[in-house]
Amino acid sequence: METLARLRRALFLLAASLVMPHGPAFAAPAPQAVSGESQEQRRDDVLRYISAGWTTLTRSLADCATIVDPKLAGKSILYLPLEYPITPAIKALGERCKIELQHLPRKITALGEIDPRELSPPGLLYLEHPYVVPGGRFNEMYGWDSYFIIRGLLHDRRRELARGMVENFLFEIAHYGAVLNANRTYYLTRSQQPFLSSMILEVYEAEKAAGHTDNPWLARAFRGAKKDYALWGRPEHQAGSTGLSRYYDFGDGPTPESLKDETDHYEKVASYLVGHPELSRGLLVARTTENSSDSFAGKAYDVKVCREVSGASEANCDRTESVALSSEFYKGDRAMRESGFDISFRFGPYGANTHHFAAVCLNSLLYKTERDFARISTILGRDREAKDWKKRAEQRRAKMQTFLWDERRGLFFDYDFAKQQRSEYVYATTFYPLWAGLATPEQAKRVVESMGMLEQAGGLVMSTRDSGVQWDFPFAWAPMQLLATEGMRRYGFKPEADRLSTKFVSMVIEDFHRGRTIREKYNALTRSSELALSSGYQANVIGFGWTNGVFLELLQHIPAGQPERTPQ
Numbered sequence: 386m387e388t389l390a391r392l393r394r395a396l397f398l399l400a401a402s403l404v405m406p407h408g409p410a411f412a413a414p415a416p417q418a419v420s421g422e423s424q425e426q427r428r429d430d431v432l433r434y435i436s437a438g439w440t441t442l443t444r445s446l447a448d449c450a451t452i453v454d455p456k457l458a459g460k461s462i463l464y465l466p467l468e469y470p471i472t473p474a475i476k477a478l479g480e481r482c483k484i485e486l487q488h489l490p491r492k493i494t495a496l497g498e499i500d501p502r503e504l505s506p507p508g509l510l511y512l513e514h515p516y517v518v519p520g521g522r523f524n525e526m527y528g529w530d531s532y533f534i535i536r537g538l539l540h541d542r543r544r545e546l547a548r549g550m551v552e553n554f555l556f557e558i559a560h561y562g563a564v565l566n567a568n569r570t571y572y573l574t575r576s577q578q579p580f581l582s583s584m585i586l587e588v589y590e591a592e593k594a595a596g597h598t599d600n601p602w603l604a605r606a607f608r609g610a611k612k613d614y615a616l617w618g619r620p621e622h623q624a625g626s627t628g629l630s631r632y633y634d635f636g637d638g639p640t641p642e643s644l645k646d647e648t649d650h651y652e653k654v655a656s657y658l659v660g661h662p663e664l665s666r667g668l669l670v671a672r673t674t675e676n677s678s679d680s681f682a683g684k685a686y687d688v689k690v691c692r693e694v695s696g697a698s699e700a701n702c703d704r705t706e707s708v709a710l711s712s713e714f715y716k717g718d719r720a721m722r723e724s725g726f727d728i729s730f731r732f733g734p735y736g737a738n739t740h741h742f743a744a745v746c747l748n749s750l751l752y753k754t755e756r757d758f759a760r761i762s763t764i765l766g767r768d769r770e771a772k773d774w775k776k777r778a779e780q781r782r783a784k785m786q787t788f789l790w791d792e793r794r795g796l797f798f799d800y801d802f803a804k805q806q807r808s809e810y811v812y813a814t815t816f817y818p819l820w821a822g823l824a825t826p827e828q829a830k831r832v833v834e835s836m837g838m839l840e841q842a843g844g845l846v847m848s849t850r851d852s853g854v855q856w857d858f859p860f861a862w863a864p865m866q867l868l869a870t871e872g873m874r875r876y877g878f879k880p881e882a883d884r885l886s887t888k889f890v891s892m893v894i895e896d897f898h899r900g901r902t903i904r905e906k907y908n909a910l911t912r913s914s915e916l917a918l919s920s921g922y923q924a925n926v927i928g929f930g931w932t933n934g935v936f937l938e939l940l941q942h943i944p945a946g947q948p949e950r951t952p953q
Contacts, residue, residue, distance in 0.1 A: 449482030462508030466560035497635030510568040514549030520928030525567035528577030537934025574636035582757035624743035625802030634719030729856035741803040749817035795831030819872025829876035843909035844889035853919030861909035863935035
């Protein structure tokens, strides 16, 4: 696989050097208007698509189709909290949509208090308000996607819908234990990147700007947000003795959605680990009659064991091993999915060691949460509480400086607390500390100076490694463009932020003009939504919620006359 990955990347780079130069010193050819459309018309086409798309992507429990889970086949069930009444409206919904209504078997106050395998078949978890989903195939409200969606909704003055989504998250915290990865029963064991305080303040400030300052709502939202924040302080979410936090899923074994939605993924992981024994320690189980009942090891795979034939271009696959991925692998796999970066090789092969790392992204967001809590406390007149939150934030910042900042390389890296060493995997999350405001001015300068490692013709790629999965090279994702450019602007790097914003926005416009859709992710080398992925989730969903929101935000900061072309 590594040989294929190197070949794929070499071909990408060759093509880019011939037809699509990349990086800050180069520019892709300016797109030409087609079919008589001007560049302004092309941009306006995208804006009209986004405006109409909010309605298309909105889900409500008044719509029967919302209950269906396209990721899993089977009966549609709507689960309600144990203590929540089946109102006449909910009962009528069940009858009209011919779905089964069930209460959860117990009251949930924290993640991990219920094993989703008890809930068979799995189903949708009830939420009170309409919400916007990432793309057309999804019917759930997702944790970190929603921050970028809310930014877009507020930009388009859809405050009621944005506020309703925050209310839904407060409902999840009150009835399901925390902000969930998404509102399906199989997500009752994990959360996602903690953007809730940012969502609350975005909605509060938007309503304040519209002449409606609602401090009682802010106080109520603050209570819920503090309960959600407590999740990351639980022992399971502690990154060893660093004082920092890690991603962690309270469930065990393969994730149901990946078994159905990522064809042959786990088998490919097993094959990769068999071929890379130096990486497989603790992650593979040789299946024998003695351990075949290990329910957490998952399915066994018959994997061909190959060796290179000296002096030949072919491999000799002369034997087969029956192996399974270990419970330890699945623990890391689940934690990686909580991170939202599913899948990359950032935390080991296929994210297998995610739960061994204090992550830059997670701790930057928790720092920002603590600063946000200080700000909310001040707004509510709680000066003593504000002081306490500022102290917590500074304590986290100091620990991040110790464990996550690499002075030699001038970047922020994740910290492997199991091995007690800092990662060397260059990843776009190095910009999170700039967005959160915890980097020093000198650190921000060095991160921006190193941006050339990740900057391509279509914007910022996730990493420098072409691993064949979607959260690595050469893919550009909307959330990282927004976080990186806002982080750069915060520290005064406006020309760099303008350049990166222009690259991404112009790529989205070009690709939209070819296919008339907005997508989940893009190939930053070819400046298109056409992908070639070898493993994991391989679709490129149409919609797309966070790309819509980020496009609107980036567009408003680009210098006049430049949104439709890449910088020269």
